[in-house]
Amino acid sequence: MLIKRYIVNNMNEAMVRIRYELGSNAIIISQRKVRKPGIKGLFASKMIEVTAAVENSEKPQSLNVNKNNALQNKVQEILKNKPVQRKSEVSNIEVPKQRTVIEEKKEASAFKKDNIETSELIKEMKDMKNIIEKMAHKEDIIEISxxxxxxxxxxxxxxxxxxxxxxxxxxxxxxxxxxxxxxxxxxxxxxxDKIDIENVEINGKMILVGPTGVGKTTTIAKLAGKLALIDKKKVGLITIDTYRIGAVEQLKTYAEIMNIPFKVVITLKDMDEAMEEFKDCDVILIDTTGRSSKNTMQISELRAFVDKVKTDNISLVISSTTKNRDIEPIINGFKSLNYRNVIITKLDETTVYGSIINILFKCNKPVKFFTIGQNVPDDIKLLSKEKIIDLSLGEDNIC
Ligand SMILES: Nc1nc2c(ncn2[C@@H]2O[C@H](COP(=O)(O)OP(=O)(O)OP(=O)(O)O)[C@@H](O)[C@H]2O)c(=O)[nH]1
Ligand SMILES: [Mg+2]
Structure with a gap:
């Protein structure tokens, strides 16, 4: 008996080849799906392994039904792996050999080798992908002058x-x-081009708003001192900061030293009364409670007082020591108060002045003053554009 194995794409192909090579009496004894051998087989679609048999003592075409049956019986015996009854018959049959332990080991190691080769291939493909990506990216890289x-x-x-x-x-x-x-x-x-300076004489009402501790009250005291003592203007001072313990006393003390009238406003009605009382003043400076820009409730409370004053002369006070990433939230947080300009404080507390430009760039408003220390009224300045630029580029400093 002749037994032959075919690896084919489909059963049609198998039938054609079996008929051609073994004749029309050949029978199919098994079929199963297999992969192509080697690494390539892993990526290819599966094939069919067909095992066919034909009695080789007879001409394939002349096999009669009985012989055919005998052949089938033998094949069944082989497939069932049973010991063949008649030795003489078995010796004539080319049966697939039983796989020995060595063969199995060989197959396992071949499989292992295939796996190693596959992972190497995948690694190579990944490397190539990286190279291609880098090359593609290189086209995007613009030379930095x-x-x-x-x-x-x-x-x-x-x-x-x-x-x-x-x-x-x-x-x-x-x-x-x-x-x-x-x-x-x-x-x-x-x-x-990014610096705008508001160099306008202060008259009428002016409100300072801003985060806590940036120097609003101290700046109000400095302004009041300059306006009253140097410019000889009639100044009135108002605080609406009744929130922080000691806040009222802080400004009251300055007012007493400079002999400037001072009012504390607690309610919106108080604000009307204070305005009425100071209606003859050249300048009314209004100090507010420091607020976190993140607290929209507090900001809207403040807005009610600010609106009551009816002035567009509102300054956002912001420290030059503010972290870069906090500048924008502060600027945006106080936006609803419609501040017209900014006062940048505590220049004496920093060694680099890029923050001045960061603030001006982000708020897109003119700067009104800079403060450069705690001394009242001296440590407040209006700096020229050139001075601001030089400071911000490290070519000058605050002495
Ligand atoms: N180094 C320095 N310190 C300053 C400057 N301006 C204010 N200060 C100090 O900063 C601290 C806070 O100042 P305040 O004027 O109370 O600040 P504020 O914004 O009114 O604070 P709150 O009312 O609590 O929000 C005080 O110790 C001031 O002396 C400045 O230009 N330079
Ligand atoms: Mg204050």
């Missing part, structure tokens, strides 16, 4: 915010040639 490197470094060294740096670098590229050696002057011109 020397001037861009330099200005980025100066801005970073002076604590400019990342957003501001990015904007400035983009603006620089738009406006100037990369090879221009005057990059510092070019940079200064960009910064200059």
């Amino acid at each position: 020397e001037s861009e490197k330099q200005i980025t470094k100066i801005l970073e060294d002076n604590d400019y915010d990342n957003d501001v740096i990015q904007w400035m670098v983009a603006e620089y590229k738009n406006k100037f040639d990369d090879n221009d050696e005057n990059y510092i002057d070019n940079l200064k011109s960009i910064i200059r």
